[in-house]
Amino acid sequence: MTIRRKEPEMNARTEVLDRIRRALADVPASERPQDVPVPRRYSHGGAPPTGSAAAVELLAERLAEYGASVHLVSTQDAASRLGRLVAGLGPGPVVVPRGFPPEWRSTLDPDRVLTDVPALPVAELDRAGAVVTTVAAAIATTGTLVLDGGPGQGRRALTLVPDVHVCVVRARQVMASVPEALAALRPARPLTFVSGPSATSDIELDRVEGVHGPRTLAAVVVT
Amino acid sequence: MNDATFLGMPAFPAAAAGALRDSQLRGNLARATGTIRSRRAAAVSEQDDWEHLREAGRAVKERTLRHLDRYLLQLEEKVTAAGGTVHWARDAEEARRIVVGLVQDTGEREVVKVKSMVTQEIGLNDALADAGIDAYETDLAELIVQLGQDHPSHILVPAIHRNRAEIREIFLRSMGAYGTAAPADLNDDPRRLAEAARRHLREKFLRAKVAVSGVNFLVAETGTAVVVESEGNGRMCLTLPETLISVAGIEKVIPTWQDLEVFLQLLPRSSTGERMNPYTSTWTGTRADDGPRAFHLVLVDAGRTEALSDPVGRQVLNCIRCSACLNVCPVYERVGGHAYGSVYPGPIGAVLSPQLRGTASEVDRALPYASSLCGACYEVCPVKIDIPEVLVHLRARVVEDGRGRLVPKPERLAMAAARWVISRPARLTAAQRAGAVAARLVARRGRVGRLPGPLSRWTDTRDAPVPPAETFSAWWKRTRR
Known part of the structure; x- marks a missing residue:
């Protein structure tokens, strides 16, 4: 970065801020942001309650509506169901991020499992058949799975480049609404909200599933 | 202005007239906006x-x-x-x-x-x-x-x-x-x-x-x-x-x-x-x-602080670029986005572009008029931008800009004449009678089409029904004596 370019940028900052203050001459100097009321009479969620059977059912319905496959399984059956699901996905390595629960990982074919330690080059991710992760939260009303890069989720590229994404969700992570989920999430982490497989509305404004992100999204919800 | 992709485009009335003749374009737009309108309505109706x-x-x-x-x-x-x-x-x-x-x-x-x-x-x-x-x-x-x-x-x-x-x-x-x-x-x-x-x-x-x-x-x-x-x-x-x-x-x-x-x-x-x-x-x-x-x-910034300085126009900066106003707009559905001569087409473009770019060019002066003021855009706007209010506000600004010209615009002469006529009931009655007679002379199949001379500026873009032979006030006087 050269001094030559930095100098006018400093001026630009001052000038843009000056212009804003001049443009807002009608705003009283004593006014504080909180003096402009923001009525929050919209729903803050809470129904159905987090982790309830109704919340899980709603999540499953909404995910399925947007083209994800949904598998509701009991805690005892989770590992074997996940193993069968991944075995049935067709060939290719399966990426499993660090921190994925060992009891679930143990059912995956060890010859196919790829770990991201050290970080896999993007070309290798492109050759992988699938990725299996946990989630940070799920939103029932909108059919949304949220990843925050925490244990079992990995960096963002892992869940983006392979063509199949299998998510394991625990019932207690399923919240009803967007406000509840945002309050529970940490904005300092890179977040990805996933609502169904990749899609587009760019051809005649109708929805078509499957563009650049994973074209198959499967959710295993452990109740 | 650096709106390079749209450089040299004609102002809205000419561009719209061209677009309206493109039946492929109108078919594509009607189909796409129809699809998205019903999907939006369904998605909004389930959010209490x-x-x-x-x-x-x-x-x-x-x-x-x-x-x-x-x-x-x-x-x-x-x-x-x-x-x-x-x-x-x-x-x-x-x-x-x-x-x-x-x-x-x-x-x-x-x-x-x-x-x-x-x-x-x-x-x-x-x-x-x-x-x-x-x-x-x-x-x-x-x-x-x-x-x-x-x-x-x-x-x-x-x-x-x-x-x-x-x-x-x-x-x-x-x-x-x-x-x-x-x-x-x-x-x-x-x-x-x-x-x-x-x-x-x-x-x-x-x-x-x-x-x-x-x-x-x-x-x-x-x-x-x-x-x-x-x-x-x-x-x-x-x-x-x-x-x-x-x-x-x-x-x-x-x-x-x-x-x-x-x-x-x-x-x-x-x-x-x-x-x-x-x-x-x-x-x-x-x-x-x-x-x-x-x-x-x-x-x-690029013009945003200019929009911010107008307490009425400021609200266009609420825009979250959802495009719902385009999809419901009867004007947009018929002419498409290119006619607006701006990267921001449709109702929001008609209020945003003249504020970001100013109203110096013919394209930007025409944009506040690229609307029938039906208000559908305001109904669907998720951040409640009162687009019709801003359109009217900007029309006033465009007219204000025209004041002080040595030769007044025909529109200003017409408005001055109208003020003289409607400020006295007798003048209005006489004008209505004369207008009805004149209109019936030039009308074809019940519509007033293209008028000659400066009047064509009005009739080129709209048809008017022929006024009835008897005005309302004449009818009132005759029947309610």
Whole structure:
């Protein structure tokens, strides 16, 4: 970065801020942001309650509506169901991020499992058949799975480049609404909200599933 | 103005007249806007608290705009603390120079781009090309526009004026020149078209070192940037390259993380008619173990402070670029986006462009009139921009600009004459009688069509029914004596 370019940028900052203050001459100097009321009479969620059977059912319905496959399984059956699901996905390595629960990982074919330690080059991710992760939260009303890069989720590229994404969700992570989920999430982490497989509305404004992100999204919800 | 892609376009009345004669265009638009209108209506109707969300969205934007300097400074501090670099641009030229310079600093000769209205607005792609840098649009509709050497015509779906058969033609003809060609047996099934785009762009995503994006929201409190998308091209651009340059209008900032809960509910339902769009990404600065190593945020004024200085017009800066107002607009549905001569078409474009660019040009002076003032745009606006109010306000400004001309406009002469006539009941009665007689003389099949001389300025764009032989006041006097 050269001094030559930095100098006018400093001026630009001052000038843009000056212009804003001049443009807002009608705003009283004593006014504080909180003096402009923001009525929050919209729903803050809470129904159905987090982790309830109704919340899980709603999540499953909404995910399925947007083209994800949904598998509701009991805690005892989770590992074997996940193993069968991944075995049935067709060939290719399966990426499993660090921190994925060992009891679930143990059912995956060890010859196919790829770990991201050290970080896999993007070309290798492109050759992988699938990725299996946990989630940070799920939103029932909108059919949304949220990843925050925490244990079992990995960096963002892992869940983006392979063509199949299998998510394991625990019932207690399923919240009803967007406000509840945002309050529970940490904005300092890179977040990805996933609502169904990749899609587009760019051809005649109708929805078509499957563009650049994973074209198959499967959710295993452990109740 | 640097609106390079639209340079030399005629003003709205002439452009609209041309567009109306294009039956293919009208068919494509009617079909697409009809589909999205019903999807939006369904998505909104299942959200019981919709009106409360709209009011909260409007109020958050009002709070932000009235204290914009404070929130921008807070944003800058948080982004910088999280490892990002913030740049400020007074105008389009400065924004282009900053972005081109940042790409040159990396030594790379190509960038991948995720759909961004502001980079269209500032004409970034041409500036990159002039510097020898290839910019690849990765949004499907932007790709269609770029490969077709075309202009965008819709905020959300820039290729809305193209149907599937035309898209197939463009892919077959042009993809090979820029990378992986379309398969020879490509048909017009939307799934096959999407697949062709996936294959074409894959290699570009995987090798890209620099990405340029817009943003949907910037959270001042946390320094978090938000991109809302569908296809995953956004995630590719935000995640895989080493350097990310995000360009944002200064009005994109919102105060708090909690405020995001309002907009993440309003935007998808208004925009694509989905409960939630497939992918939303949020990031705060840079991280050692995930995503780009360098993050640059370019904050652009380019006329926004001009709009901010107008207490009535200021509300257009609430806009979250959902495009619901385009999809419900009877004018947009018939003429399409190109007729507006701006990257922001439709009702929002008619109020935004003349404020960002000023009303010096004929194109921008015509835009506040590109509306029937039916009010459908206000009904669907998720942040309650009173577009009809701003349209009328801007029409007044355009008329004001005309005052003081040595030769008054015919419209002003007509209005002065009208004032003289309607200020005395006797004059009005006489004028109505004379008008009815005259109109019946020139009418054909019950309509008044083209009138001669200066009157044609009015009749060229509208037909009027023939006035009845007897006026209302004459009828009243005759029957209620």
